[in-house]
Amino acid sequence: MRLSLDVRRARKGDCLLLHFGSKNEPGLVLIDGGPSDVFAPQLRPRLIEIKDARGLGEGQPLPIDVLMVSHVDDDHIKGILDLTRELLAKPKGARAFRVATLWHNTFDDVIGNTPTELTAALTAQFGAASLAGELPGDATVDADHEDDEVVASSLKVLASIEQGHRLRDDAAALEIDLNTEFNGNLILADNEALTMGGGLTLTIAGPMKPELLDLQKKHDEWLKQQQKTPKPPGAALAAYVDKSVPNLSSLVVLARSNGKSILLTGDARGDKILQGLETIGALPAGQTMHVDVLKVPHHGSSNNLTRNFFERITADHYVFSGDGEHGNPERESFEMLFKARGTARFAIHLTYDIDHIDALRKADWEKEQTKEKARKAAGGKKEPRADWLPAKQSLASFFAPGRLTSGQDLRIVGKSTPHVIDLLEPLGF
16 A cells, blocks of 8 residues: 655645555545646646556546645645646546546635625735735735734735635536535534545544634624725734634645554644644644654744644654745744754655755845835834844754754755655655
8 A cells, every 4th residue: 555745846835746545546635736837847747757657648637536725825726726727728538637526615715705805805905916816015014013924924815815716616617526525615624534545544634613713703804994994005914914814724634544644734823733633633632643744834934833833743754845935944943843853763855955945045034124124214113133144044054964863864855856755655656
């Protein structure tokens, strides 16, 4: 039997393939497709490799058993839209891939508002371009807000509303079942494992219904505020965003097969992941659990993580998906991991090499510093961050010789070669 996680380079986003079943009866789950410029150079070629490895010829599409979009966000959904666009452009008999079922919580279903209400409020703040996932440069919040990254993440989710609707429409046109295992309803945490065949079970640990109800309430309050007195872009969502939107709407899935496990976390917040795992009975209250692979949430953003998270969920393999854009993966997250695990044996998987990540992290640091200085000069209370110092901020200095102890390993996903974490029988391609 197989249980392998196939990690692709996805720029600032996620793109993963889960292989299960056996050589004679293989199964495949596709989790997220990254932002633009990921499908053509990274995802599609790998799907074709898998198709060829299975001996599927012309007119024999590669079956994708489950297509899973962790949440509505350009970093996760755009590559999937590129996939569905290709499928729609070809007649049914000429398509290279066939998707059986789509797991996807559209944002209007999560929030409970109509698409018109959602998009009208968004365009009133940020213009028509926001419906394509594009936000103006000043789409931040007041200087005193807790963290710009939190707000930027939330705005990106709201800006992807139209993408979520397009995916749902594409799925209908392609006759792909939506949330079949959930009777077509929202996907929510449930302690009942779904049997997918081939020895694989999937258990949903998030989102949780009480959290979504709270999120709906907050969003309703924001919509009413926009209708009464719309705020300028610089203040938009300041009262609404509290690390909620990307974190509470993200799927968290525990995959298991033959005693091995993979925890897929999307962009969920660490404390909510712990709570969800406790809710489904996978993590005893106040205790720890071990998985073979942990996809570190939100591209290794320290806003979503604590040392306690890494202490309570331990793993043999940690996958950090991100190229340095928006500062992720952050050095602070690695510091938490090593403080929690010490000299334990584990491997870290990065989707880009450290120099590449550091270059984009440094650029992001300096961009944010410039904005913070401008706010300070305009009368803001928050002091701007210090200058970038490689010894304090870079991953290169953090992973200097001597950091990794015996049994610890740092592995980099290559540009074109497959990067597969085999937990059972080797995939072999």
